Amino acid sequence: MLSFLLLGMSKPVEKEAQPTQYTKKSAERKGHYTKPHAGIYLNYQRPENLQIGDSLRLQLNFKVRDQAEQLKIKVNVGDALLLQSDSLFEFETVANEQYSVTVLATALREGATRISLDTTILVMGRYQSRSFSIPVIVGEATQPKSSVTGVIISKPGYTLDKAQGVVSMPAVETSD
């Protein structure tokens, strides 16, 4: 900024623009800088890989921010699973308490799927939500994403253009 102040005090002259480039000074002790969330916390044991026909019993332990008055949980399972427990849970909450629900499901078909959770708390008269996703593998363990350099995952609708280094998506062409 100093350079701008000095320029501002000088008489106008024809001058080539001077780029402003900063030296990086951040600490090397980097974590992930995540987005803020509603103040709903989930703790669980990641489920073992299942075989078709296996039953899944998964305990989910929730805590909520101190000011929350109510916790609602909605459970959805992917189509490789059949949910056999309730899908909706509701608690009146107090500070520092843990709220547990048990999800029961049966493995129907092979694949990488998930249990998704829509959770909502009531805080100071306002509803605030946070979503969670729990990966579940049925059958042979499959990686939903490429973890090996040199392997490109193809997906419906997307065309891989290796030569140009792009994942091509068809545009909708309009005349206006």
Next chain:
Amino acid sequence: MNYLTKWLAAGLFTSLLSCGGSSSEPVTPTASCTLGTGTSLNVSGTITFERIALLDSGALDFAGKTSQPAKAIQVEAICNSVIAVTTTDVNGSYSVVLPSGTQGVFIRAKAQMVKSGVPSWNVEIKDASQAFSLLFALDSSPFNLDDLDVTKNLLATAGNVGSTYPVDALRAAAPFAILDSIYKSMQLVLSVEPDLIFPALDVKWSADNEDGTFYTNNQISVLGSTVDTDEFDEHVIAHEWGHYYQDAFSRDNSVGGSHTPGDILDIRVAFSEGFGNALSAMVTGDPVYKDSQGIASGFFIDVESNNCINEGWYSECSVQSVLYDFFDVANDDIFSLGFDEIHEVMTSNIPTSSSLTSIFSFINYFKNLASIDATDVDTLLAAQSIDAISDEYATGVSDGIYIIGSTDVLPIYDDRALVDDPPFPLTDVCSTGDNISAAEVYGLGASRFIRFTAPSSGNFSFTSSWSSGLSTSDPDMYLYSNGDLIGLGVTANNKSETLVTYLAAGSEYILEVLEYTYVDLDLPYNRSASGAINKTCFTVSRTSI
């Protein structure tokens, strides 16, 4: 208008590619294009994308879908290889000149904003599901150029059907919506510093991305899974871009991690996250931070509201409230400054400050600006239960009223070693788990900061030895010089840790001492567990070696 139109002769371009080592494999959509040799024809149009709006609750508003221009993105004409390159303007318009007689050419809009010169930037949206580095691109169908100019308008669709996303929906709008939010973020900064050189930024997104939305090391990950899509959540993207801004142009000593307004946070985390929240409101012009969750739910923060839970200098909410009040033109506060002064402190003062990044360092320098009335700043701080800030080390600042537990977290910077003779050893350097509200939350007081100066130049050994608290203790230490990490001691040794480093005579340093048990992500600490010991103390010594 920022048009850069180039018509590259196919042969020349091929030779350039071979010099650069890039592949010359045929382009997939038009393997059989024939480049014409006739008169010049104009191919022009607009590149747009669908944006799904958000409701006040933060939830997606599928009925509020609009088409918006894809600004400043790279557009190519491809006939086996790239034969023309241009950039869209603020209306999403582009234009290239191609030879008549060309058969099978197509237009490609890349999910990339790139500009050389001054200012400059390079932002790319890449497929998070690929181990390869693959950029998203929107392609037209192939077309022929006979003897008339051609209009090609390309729309990237959101992929929703009604209020849901079908399985395997093609969500072409997402990369361009993300770019649009980053474009707006860059514009805010360019409005006060037009000649900025932005370091390259990679963004990873895919329709199945469940890695989280976060910033780390010049890369932003954006959630795409329908459990939580973030591509249309402008505040979320601007928040993460705010971390990039701090990293690129300022300094950020935050260790990151989970956080929510209301948490009682380490001062570095509170400032970093509060800055991101405030910046998102500045960028979007919308003081209500919104984050859609799943298909029908949402999360929001009223950045303009000064009604923070657990307000104080350890609160990201208080930080965002103060920063946004400096910026905004609303009549609810004293200031209406815009971004100038904030940017000046962030880029001119924070990078060279000797303390760690926090609201104290920011306010200290902010109050010193000629255009700022320090008394007004103190008034604004008082509204967030923050005492007047007189220096970057929080001298004289009192405990916030909402701090949990009995462990004293003051002074924030322990300066006994600056005044005592001898300066070391220091007893009762206490780390606390009192403010660890949940897993991954870096609560206030877990880390303690010791200021000292080096008595002579040479190698020194620091030891942190357990004196009370957890029976199984894992002390760690980090050493900073002007905010740069210059040494660490992070072994898993029980009850003792050592850090060896070189010190320069007369220079000031900050030693961070902590009990790792309180911040261990693999074994989240539970302050409320039966028998929990939320205070562990150490004796810190220094020896010349």
